[in-house]
Amino acid sequence: MQQLKANLIEHIKTSFKDAREKDYPNENRLDFYVNKQCIPSILTYAKDRLGYIHLSHIAIVDWLEDGEIELIYIIWSPEEKIKMFVRTRVERENSVMPNIDMIWRQANTYEREFREMYGIQFQGLEGEQDFLLEDWDGPPPMRRDFDTEAYADDTFFHRPGREDAQDVREAITKRSGEEIPDFAKKYSR
Amino acid sequence: MINDKNSQKIVDIIQNWARKQSIWVLAYGTGCGAIEIPPTMTSRYDAERLGVRGAATPRQADVLLITGYLTTKTLKRVIRVYEQMQDPKYVIGFGSCTINGGMYYDSYNTIKVLDKYLPVDVYINGCMPRPESVLAGFGKLQELIGNGEANGATKYKENLEWYRANQKKIIPNWVMPEYNW
Numbered sequence: 001m002q003q004l005k006a007n008l009i010e011h012i013k014t015s016f017k018d019a020r021e022k023d024y025p026n027e028n029r030l031d032f033y034v035n036k037q038c039i040p041s042i043l044t045y046a047k048d049r050l051g052y053i054h055l056s057h058i059a060i061v062d063w064l065e066d067g068e069i070e071l072i073y074i075i076w077s078p079e080e081k082i083k084m085f086v087r088t089r090v091e092r093e094n095s096v097m098p099n100i101d102m103i104w105r106q107a108n109t110y111e112r113e114f115r116e117m118y119g120i121q122f123q124g125l126e127g128e129q130d131f132l133l134e135d136w137d138g139p140p141p142m143r144r145d146f147d148t149e150a151y152a153d154d155t156f157f158h159r160p161g162r163e164d165a166q167d168v169r170e171a172i173t174k175r176s177g178e179e180i181p182d183f184a185k186k187y188s189r
Numbered sequence: 190m191i192n193d194k195n196s197q198k199i200v201d202i203i204q205n206w207a208r209k210q211s212i213w214v215l216a217y218g219t220g221c222g223a224i225e226i227p228p229t230m231t232s233r234y235d236a237e238r239l240g241v242r243g244a245a246t247p248r249q250a251d252v253l254l255i256t257g258y259l260t261t262k263t264l265k266r267v268i269r270v271y272e273q274m275q276d277p278k279y280v281i282g283f284g285s286c287t288i289n290g291g292m293y294y295d296s297y298n299t300i301k302v303l304d305k306y307l308p309v310d311v312y313i314n315g316c317m318p319r320p321e322s323v324l325a326g327f328g329k330l331q332e333l334i335g336n337g338e339a340n341g342a343t344k345y346k347e348n349l350e351w352y353r354a355n356q357k358k359i360i361p362n363w364v365m366p367e368y369n370w
Contacts, residue, residue, distance in 0.1 A: 133298065134262045134362075135261075135361050135362040138297070141297045141298070146297075148295050149295035151297045152290075152294070152295050152296060152297055152301070155359060156290075156299075156301045156302075156359065157301060157305045158290070158302065159290075
């Protein structure tokens with residue numbers, strides 16, 4: 001397995017100069033950072049030459065502090081039993097990604113969801129603009145800087161809470177005459 | 190034809206008694222609460238002994254069960270379904286999501302207070318309500334129907350503009366028919 005993994009790393013590094021390897025202790029997993037322009041070519045290379053015929057998942061991470069969004073393409077080779085994580089980062093503002101749904105058709109679903117939930121545009125992506133949300137005109141809701149609570153407050157009605165609502169712990173101690181221990185006071189309202 | 194006030198009362202009593210004995214529920218699960226309906230309907234709790242049973246289409250049903258959270262997308266369908274139902278019709282709000290949003294109180298896509306959009310006759314609280322409480326809710330609804338107090342549908346007709354305004358506030362792209370009852 002170690003030998004196989006080293007071979008794969010070498011293959012990818014010779015074909016893609018800018019691929020940076022991210023070290024990961026598990027021996028059945030490979031991890032690469034690449035530029036976003038390389039994504040279609042590295043995935044095609046892995047699919048056609050290295051036997052990575054299965055796209056398991058596309059994950060997404062919003063790095064708000066870095067101003068970037070990370071996309072992780074997780075592909076799997078049933079013969080070699082090694083997972084490959086291909087990572088790339090795009091800027092958060094006006095983010096455009098190359099489209100890979102001609103390599104795996106199921107990527108279309110992921111990409112439409114990312115377009116709707118994270119506001120990432122994919123070049124030449126086909127499909128209805130509305131996917132999960134209907135009539136949505138707010139900002140992409142899954143981004144970390146979207147304040148869901150504030151949005152819900154001005155969009156929907158809220159039922160006001162009961163006026164006689166009591167803190168359970170305080171009510172019980174008052175009734176039974178016990179003292180609240182110091183460490184528990186911070187949990188009271 | 191009966192015009193006498195007292196005989197109308199007797200007719201109402203018989204009508205209400207008949208209505209409360211056969212509550213047909215529309216089999217339309219809107220949220221996660223729909224998972225409590227199979228045990229309620231099947232042999233263990235057997236709601237059919239109380240006259241509660243499933244109906245296939247909105248036009249055959251008396252009760253619309255809103256089982257749990259309603260997204261704005263589902264609300265559109267639910268309104269459509271509710272308006273297709275024939276009188277007499279009742280709505281049961283099921284679970285804390287319909288009462289105050291429950292665990293989705295800060296969600297960007299679910300409504301929090303159901304009775305601003307549809308007239309609710311009975312609320313069943315809990316997350317999830319057990320089949321016992323579902324049956325208790327149906328019992329309460331039967332009591333209200335028997336007393337002639339379950340008049341959500343009349344309320345909806347009379348205050349249609351208010352309900353429509355609330356509904357259109359969160360469904361901007363309105364493609365449903367307008368009624369003039």
